[in-house]
Amino acid sequence: MSDRIVIHGACQNNLKNLSLELPLNELIVVTGVSGSGKSSLVFDTLYAEGQRRYVETFSPYARQFLDRMDKPRVERIEGIPPAIAIDQTNPVRTSRSTVGTMTELADHLKLLYARAAQLYCRHCGARVARDTPDSIYAAVRERAEAAGDPRVVITFPVAVPHNFSEGEVLQLLERQGYTRVYSKRDKILDIVQDRLRLSSVERSRVIEAIEAALRVGQGRVDVHVVAPDSSGQTDGGSVGPDSSAWSSPTPEKRFAPAR
Numbered sequence: 001m002s003d004r005i006v007i008h009g010a011c012q013n014n015l016k017n018l019s020l021e022l023p024l025n026e027l028i029v030v031t032g033v034s035g036s037g038k039s040s041l042v043f044d045t046l047y048a049e050g051q052r053r054y055v056e057t058f059s060p061y062a063r064q065f066l067d068r069m070d071k072p073r074v075e076r077i078e079g080i081p082p083a084i085a086i087d088q089t090n091p092v093r094t095s096r097s098t099v100g101t102m103t104e105l106a107d108h109l110k111l112l113y114a115r116a117a118q119l120y121c122r123h124c125g126a127r128v129a130r131d132t133p134d135s136i137y138a139a140v141r142e143r144a145e146a147a148g149d150p151r152v153v154i155t156f157p158v159a160v161p162h163n164f165s166e167g168e169v170l171q172l173l174e175r176q177g178y179t180r181v182y183s184k185r186d187k188i189l190d191i192v193q194d195r196l197r198l199s200s201v202e203r204s205r206v207i208e209a210i211e212a213a214l215r216v217g218q219g220r221v222d223v224h225v226v227a228p229d230s231s232g233q234t235d236g237g238s239v240g241p242d243s244s245a246w247s248s249p250t251p252e253k254r255f256a257p258a259r
Helices: 038-055 105-116 133-146 166-175 203-216 228-235
Strands: 004-010 018-023 074-078 151-159 181-185 188-196 222-226 244-246
Touching: 004 038, 038 074, 133 203, 151 181, 151 203, 166 188, 188 203
Parallel strands: none
Antiparallel strands: 004 018, 004 074, 151 188, 151 222, 181 188, 222 244
C-alpha cells in the first residue's frame, strides 16, 4: 500500500484542476480564506471518495441501508483508505464526546477488547484467566504436593443480605445440607463444603466439591490449609493463627463455573 494519498485533477466545486500529494499517518491541517476550497478538498473530494470506496466493499443488499455520496469530480485518487468525517456542525452537545463515540467506533473497540484482549490484574500485574473445576483441582494439587500434602478445607463465601439475619441464612444453608461455618467476617460466612487430604481421596470427590462450592458460592471457592495441630478448626469457628489459605494472587478473583 502507498504511503501517501495522490490526487490528480480535482475539480470539485471551486477547485481548479488541483493535484497534490498527502502523506498518510500524519496530522494535516488545511487552511485558507473563505471560499478557497478547503471543504471542497477535504469533505467533497477526499472524504467522498474514501467513503464511496468503502461502501462498495459491501454486498448490494447491505449498500441499500448505507448513505452513499456522489462520486467527486476528480481525474483519479490513489492510495486513499476508508474515511471518517466529523464536521463542525455535528449536533453532539456533550463535553465527553470523542471521535470514537461520534463515529460509533468506540462500540466496536469495546467489543474487540472484550473478546480478543487479555485481562491483567491492575494490582499485581498477573494475568486473569478463566478457571474451571479441573484447572482449580490441578492448581490445588500442585500446591498441596509442594506443601507436604496437608489437610485442606474447601469453602465458599455466602453474603448475609441486609434484609435477612445470619440465623435465617444459616437455616437456609442447613436445608441444603451445609451445617459447618468455617469463619465469619463482616457480613460474609465461609461455609465448609468438604474436608479432605488430596492424596487419600479420589479426584472425582475433589472435583465434585469444587463444582458445588462454585455453584453455591456464585463463582467463588476458597481452599484453606489446616495445620496438623488444629484439626478441630475445620468444624467451625474462625480461622486460627495456625491455619492459612491458598488464594489467587489476583484480589477478589472469582473462579467461574464451567459451562
